[in-house]
Amino acid sequence: MGVKKTETDILQNSMLEDDPNSNTQLTEGFQSKPRWGPQHAGAKELASQYTFGKRVQEIICLVLSLGLMVFNFIQLCWHFSPSNILAVIICAGLGIVTADFFSGLVHWAADTWGTVELPIFGKAFIRPFREHHIDPTAITRHDFVETNGDNFAATVPFLANMAYRFMTLSPAQIQAEYNWQCFVFLLCIFVSLTNQCHKWSHTYFGLPWYITGLQDLHIILPRKHHRIHHVAPHETYYCITTGWLNYPLEAIRFWPRLEAVIESLTGSKPRSDDLMWAKKSS
Numbered sequence: 001m002g003v004k005k006t007e008t009d010i011l012q013n014s015m016l017e018d019d020p021n022s023n024t025q026l027t028e029g030f031q032s033k034p035r036w037g038p039q040h041a042g043a044k045e046l047a048s049q050y051t052f053g054k055r056v057q058e059i060i061c062l063v064l065s066l067g068l069m070v071f072n073f074i075q076l077c078w079h080f081s082p083s084n085i086l087a088v089i090i091c092a093g094l095g096i097v098t099a100d101f102f103s104g105l106v107h108w109a110a111d112t113w114g115t116v117e118l119p120i121f122g123k124a125f126i127r128p129f130r131e132h133h134i135d136p137t138a139i140t141r142h143d144f145v146e147t148n149g150d151n152f153a154a155t156v157p158f159l160a161n162m163a164y165r166f167m168t169l170s171p172a173q174i175q176a177e178y179n180w181q182c183f184v185f186l187l188c189i190f191v192s193l194t195n196q197c198h199k200w201s202h203t204y205f206g207l208p209w210y211i212t213g214l215q216d217l218h219i220i221l222p223r224k225h226h227r228i229h230h231v232a233p234h235e236t237y238y239c240i241t242t243g244w245l246n247y248p249l250e251a252i253r254f255w256p257r258l259e260a261v262i263e264s265l266t267g268s269k270p271r272s273d274d275l276m277w278a279k280k281s282s
């Protein structure tokens with residue numbers, strides 16, 4: 001499938017996030033089509049499935065993860081040696097790039113495979129991805145817990161392991177794996193920030209200047225860049241932390257190739273559940 005999307009493709013197959021009053025001039029036929037957004041039947045059904053239990057799980061994971069981050073950061077500062085600064089910067093940079101790759105991999109997997117009907121997992125972890133395609137600005141109405149809970153949860157086992165090692169290893173052993181821990185720490189920080197960066201990329205009004213500045217410099221996911229993912233059928237630009245890897249992955253057609261392999265092995269059609277939700281009208 002051709003991947004280069006023109007301005008018209010983007011306008012006709014996505015939601016006008018930057019124009020909530022629909023002032024953008026579009027053709028008559030397009031105007032009469034049902035639009036995505038909070039009024040979409042599928043979006044309403046998916047939003048109603050965010051449960052109290054899920055919220056409790058998110059809060060527990062957030063608190064745990066933040067506590068572990070503070071503890072590990074203090075340990076990293078304590079064991080830091082200035083002569084090692086270059087290696088620390090390189091490992092931290094690799095951690096950020098790896099976080100961007102994982103954001104793409106998890107996003108692609110959840111968008112492309114599985115259904116909301118899967119026991120427990122479907123409602124808890126696939127539902128938000130389906131909701132996000134048919135009501136992309138819902139994320140801007142989610143609070144900090146709903147936006148970031150799942151990402152912070154994913155970091156807990158790794159941060160806990162790191163804390164355990166800081167508590168049990170000798171100073172010499174800690175030095176031996178210090179650079180690796182810097183990599184893991186930055187990876188965890190950027191994994192946990194991913195959906196916040198993603199939320200900012202959908203926020204067209206009222207962002208502080210330093211966030212739009214980071215977006216304009218493409219240090220975090222820019223709005224125009226992420227807009228390309230939000231064009232039906234949502235089959236490209238999956239990386240949502242910094243978005244840096246979207247360019248090389250696109251160049252080697254990484255996602256379509258991976259999908260072809262999985263489809264030939266399992267017989268499942270990519271994005272069939274996503275398409276089903278997009279078409280829901282009652």
Ligand SMILES: [Zn+2]
Nearest residue numbers: 107111229234
């Ligand atoms: Zn998506």
Ligand SMILES: [Zn+2]
Nearest residue numbers: 132136198226
């Ligand atoms: Zn998005």
